[in-house]
Amino acid sequence: MRPSVQEMIAQSKGKKSKKIIEKIIPILLFLIASVSVLTTIGIVLTLIVETFTFFSRVSFFDFITGTTWLPFSNKEAQYGILPLIIGTLKITAIAVSVAVPIGIGAAIYLSEYASETVRRIVKPVLEILAGVPTIVYGFFALTFVTPVLQGLFPEIKIFNAISPGIVVGIMIIPMIASLSEDAMSSVPRQIRDGALAMGSTKFEVAIKVILPAALSGIVASVVLAVSRAIGETMIVSLAAGSTPRFDGDFTGSIQTMTSYIVQVSKGDAGYGTTIYYSIYAVGFTLFIFTMLMNILATYVSKRFKEEY
Amino acid sequence: MRYVDHDLVVKRMGSRKIVNFLFKGLFMLATTIALLALAILLYRIITQGAEISRGNF
């Protein structure tokens, strides 16, 4: 005769092997999780320790307020990070002014105007842009966008801020478009219907109802994209040049925080030199920037979360 | 008393529809630009890749 359910439960409880597995698995999973947490802690600690060493040689105040970045000088090296920050901001500003209108515009078109078929095709196609390796974007900036720009504006140099800025912008378009589209199309259809049934045009529905309702997701997508632009390395290393400068010029060679780090890594600054430690200080500054952006994204998406 | 003047609503209809139409065009343009950027990029990858493989980069 078949044993009763209660009997089967009692039996399975008694099984030794199962008990052991149930104890081992969580420990295993915990160990695996610890590895990633420990790695992160390790990275941050290294960053902090080496940064401290840097600041034992260079004044912190000079570092954050100095307007001259001259680490390779034979006479007296100067470590004022502002030119690098300015360089990063130039790239980010151009990237954002390219990617935000195009990304959000495309998101609105896809979620509010396009037919289901168009949306189903265009969205994944756009996401291909996010999968292109950044080195390819770098060459694209250097060998295509820069020459085109030079054809239009001859005063633009071979290394400049505009071309890599635009290309970083192109790179982050799918991030903004895709995440914003997700945010907008997750606003329930009934809400859209309610607005349309009041005599709104599609544009009014998009701008006055859907956009505010999806604001948290849209802003979060922009902030994430900005943090991606700030940290972008390959494109700027290839196409922006390596001239740290504290001015408002976009047409000539500049240097960003990331491209400085690459420059030093490529060269032969010996271990223990101030230049060697400076990349940690710059890296740490970069880390602060992107971390602030990520915190901002989390805050924004919580703070402006609409309930519906 | 009535607040909404339906005749006025009808009069404003035309300009609201034009705004809608213009912005639809702009949003479509944004999508097209993004797709165009992708197309150019892919085109460059393919043509340059072919050049490199022929050894005359």
Added chain:
Amino acid sequence: MTTISPIKIKKEIQPKEQHDIKKSVYLTKQLNLWYGDKHALKNIDLDIKEHEVTAIIGPSGCGKSTYIKTLNRMVELVPTVKTSGEILYRERNIFDSNYAVEELRTKVGMVFQKPNPFPKSIYDNVAYGPRIHGIKNKKILDEIVEKSLRGAAIWDEVKDRLNENAYSISGGQQQRICIARALAIEPDVILMDEPTSALDPISTLKIEELVQELKKDYSIIIVTHNMQQAARISDKTAFFLNGEVIEYDDTDVIFSNPSDKRTEDYISGRFG
């Protein structure tokens, strides 16, 4: 076949009913509608009078929602929809190519099955319609909001929390906010698609009372699959079955003395 228009029968029986002098708000003539290949509405003829509550009843899937959504052309949001025939709203064919849907929808408000306020404050919900139609003056907007909320019998409940999100109140209150939102553009007709089916009995009763109140100023077309509700609140009732109008008459006639066997079966609960 019982395709003889019940309206004609009625006129023969009771030729001098007072509602005959009431003006038509919606005159539907030989309306057919397809979702792709699915023939969802078949040769609909209906004459809906102003300042009445017209109930549309029938079993699930018979085309009630489709019909009411055709009246403000919301049904056209489904890409596969095709229609033939005419719907005259105040003597003008709503399918005319030069009739802007946005214009039609400012005259014809709609309340949906599930309350669907915008994720905005109560005030902004009600002020939405007037704002898109060009009213910017804060004082006038305040007056419209108050008038509309009073009209929807919810002013007293929300007057101290106009700036709170509309989703912070109960479902029944949300539904009355949606009614207020529709009233704010001072429509001529209000369409309601099972407005109480997601609500508790007390909220349902409030909305039913409200409908009685509203019919003084508006023409109301309400879909319901609750027959008691149709009997309680409507003046006219149309019985739909498989996309056809089986019978359309005074509500008390439909419920006490229907002329079609299928109507009788339905209202006595034999199917549906």
